[in-house]
Amino acid sequence: MAQAAAAPKKKVEGVPEKLHVWPYLVRLEFLCALVTIIALTVWSIVIDAPLEEAANPTKTPNPSKAPWYFLGLQDILVYFDPWFAGVVAPVLIIVGLMLIPYLDVNPKGNGYYTYHERKVAIWVYCFGFLVLWIALIIMGVFLRGPGWNLFMPWQYWDPHKVVALVSVDLPYAFGFRDYTWSAIFGGGVLLAYFGIGTGAYFFMERKALKSVGFLRMLLKIQLALIMMGIVIKIVLRIGFNIKYIMVTPWISV
Amino acid sequence: MANKAPQIPNIAEFIHKIKSGEIFSDIAKEITESQLWTSAFRHGYADTPRNRVLQIASNVWLHLHPVKMHRHALRIKFTWCMGGITFLLFLSTVVTGVILMFYYRPVGEYAYYDMKYLQYDVPFGMLMRNMHRWAAHAMVITVWLHMFRVFLTGSYKPPREFNWVIGVFLVTFTLLLSFTGYLLPWDQLAMWAVTVGTNMARATPFLGNEGPFAEYVGVTPRYDARSLLIGGSLVGPPALLRFYVLHCIFIPLIAGALMIVHFWRIRKDGGISGPL
Numbered sequence: 001m002a003q004a005a006a007a008p009k010k011k012v013e014g015v016p017e018k019l020h021v022w023p024y025l026v027r028l029e030f031l032c033a034l035v036t037i038i039a040l041t042v043w044s045i046v047i048d049a050p051l052e053e054a055a056n057p058t059k060t061p062n063p064s065k066a067p068w069y070f071l072g073l074q075d076i077l078v079y080f081d082p083w084f085a086g087v088v089a090p091v092l093i094i095v096g097l098m099l100i101p102y103l104d105v106n107p108k109g110n111g112y113y114t115y116h117e118r119k120v121a122i123w124v125y126c127f128g129f130l131v132l133w134i135a136l137i138i139m140g141v142f143l144r145g146p147g148w149n150l151f152m153p154w155q156y157w158d159p160h161k162v163v164a165l166v167s168v169d170l171p172y173a174f175g176f177r178d179y180t181w182s183a184i185f186g187g188g189v190l191l192a193y194f195g196i197g198t199g200a201y202f203f204m205e206r207k208a209l210k211s212v213g214f215l216r217m218l219l220k221i222q223l224a225l226i227m228m229g230i231v232i233k234i235v236l237r238i239g240f241n242i243k244y245i246m247v248t249p250w251i252s253v
Numbered sequence: 254m255a256n257k258a259p260q261i262p263n264i265a266e267f268i269h270k271i272k273s274g275e276i277f278s279d280i281a282k283e284i285t286e287s288q289l290w291t292s293a294f295r296h297g298y299a300d301t302p303r304n305r306v307l308q309i310a311s312n313v314w315l316h317l318h319p320v321k322m323h324r325h326a327l328r329i330k331f332t333w334c335m336g337g338i339t340f341l342l343f344l345s346t347v348v349t350g351v352i353l354m355f356y357y358r359p360v361g362e363y364a365y366y367d368m369k370y371l372q373y374d375v376p377f378g379m380l381m382r383n384m385h386r387w388a389a390h391a392m393v394i395t396v397w398l399h400m401f402r403v404f405l406t407g408s409y410k411p412p413r414e415f416n417w418v419i420g421v422f423l424v425t426f427t428l429l430l431s432f433t434g435y436l437l438p439w440d441q442l443a444m445w446a447v448t449v450g451t452n453m454a455r456a457t458p459f460l461g462n463e464g465p466f467a468e469y470v471g472v473t474p475r476y477d478a479r480s481l482l483i484g485g486s487l488v489g490p491p492a493l494l495r496f497y498v499l500h501c502i503f504i505p506l507i508a509g510a511l512m513i514v515h516f517w518r519i520r521k522d523g524g525i526s527g528p529l
């Protein structure tokens with residue numbers, strides 16, 4: 001008996017590296033498909049898709065929410081003007097994602113799970129995906145109520161909740177009252193952020209410059225600075241009531 | 254006397270058969286040698302290496318696969334099966350979507366009532382609608398998970414860079430498919446979610462009427478990036494028709510074509526990535 005049980009194990013160890021797709025993969029795919037279809041069918045029998053009253057252009061619901069998968073972007077609207085949150089940010093996300101294989105030149109961790117061989121890459125992706133995308137979606141679905149105000153799950157969604165608008169622009173907080181000088185100051189802050197960030201990165205990674213390449217490093221740090229900038233701006237708004245960093249007649253950031 | 258006694262099943266032997274798994278081949282033998290079976294199937298399947306290869310190579314649906322693959326790529330722990338599940342969910346939306354199209358008219362006066370009709374009068378209409386919607390939502394989640402897996406295993410690294418790029422197009426089109434479909438029930442949820450979403454186009458730099466630098470281009474609310482998308486200055490019947498065409502024809506065709514290229518590239522890039 002003991003021998004009979006041990007025999008198959010030995011056999012598995014002796015199996016060659018390459019296996020036939022039929023039956024080994026096809027049967028797995030079949031099982032996966034079966035489980036998926038059963039789960040989908042049960043879900044569809046148990047829970048009905050929503051259908052509210054007929055569309056009515058004169059009756060705006062409060063809050064009006066985008067489909068759930070876009071709520072991260074809708075939440076960024078609190079901190080940025082629509083041209084950034086609704087247009088530039090999505091484009092940057094798509095382009096930035098497409099650039100990943102060309103910017104990440106670390107040859108390690110190709111085709112297997114590893115944290116230690118590519119810590120930075122994993123951290124950046126997990127932060128972007130789990131925090132800036134998923135966490136904001138969860139917040140948008142469950143915590144954003146009328147007027148896009150924050151409500152805790154136990155709080156009543158009061159459509160008349162008053163939230164004081166006390167935010168000021170960064171130049172104003174620093175005492176600038178003149179339009180032109182505010183714009184120059186704000187622009188200076190942004191330039192300094194990107195300039196110093198880029199400079200510091202190039203200095204720290206100067207040894208890698210030759211192997212990685214100038215353009216790669218430049219693009220990498222710009223995308224990283226933009227991502228960090230979004231977080232910084234969220235913190236500035238929530239912690240310090242800062243609305244814009246730079247205000248000009250054309251665009252404000 | 255002894256011969257006439259009823260045969261007592263040997264329990265020990267029976268249990269041994271169960272434990273060793275022999276019972277399965279016994280049952281299989283019972284079935285495949287039955288009259289019903291042999292009348293339907295003219296000959297058996299001999300599990301030879303040659304037949305294993307032919308099963309894949311001479312089947313139009315299965316030949317997307319290689320005939321042999323590395324052991325490591327078989328592990329669910331490695332792929333999470335997420336790409337395959339995404340594809341299956343896409344196929345489910347195609348099937349249920351075609352059925353919904355028989356009953357749905359993308360016209361302002363009809364759309365909402367066609368939904369009601371589907372739900373209350375069409376046999377299995379509600380189920381088809383539920384499956385279509387939930388498969389679409391699930392597909393959004395699985396495609397994100399698939400992408401997450403591909404990132405964690407570093408599978409976008411050479412030689413698979415370009416398949417990652419195709420993948421980013423695919424995730425974008427998956428979201429657009431879901432978004433254009435969101436409008437079609439033509440209820441309050443649909444209209445206002447799409448209003449919120451398409452309002453963003455108004456802020457496109459240069460091309461949206463409220464976007465930065467719009468005044469230099471001269472776009473107006475009735476003639477800008479947003480009105481191109483929704484066929485007017487607010488989400489009305491023209492938007493419904495546009496989203497319907499995009500949802501049922503344009504985006505599925507593009508996404509389908511990209512999936513074909515995606516699968517082809519997996520093969521050309523040497524199969525599923527692995528530690529080598």
Ligand code: HEM
Nearest residue numbers: 332335336337339340400408416417420421423424525526
């Ligand atoms: C409609 C969407 C998609 C479908 C149906 C799809 C399907 C698949 C399938 C079936 C595989 C085989 C391995 C597996 O199941 O994991 C795969 C692999 C792959 N996918 Fe996708 N995919 C989609 C979207 C994406 C996205 C969004 C990305 C990345 C941005 C991506 C990048 C890749 C890469 C790089 C591989 C090769 C993985 C490896 O070699 O380990 N795909 N895809």
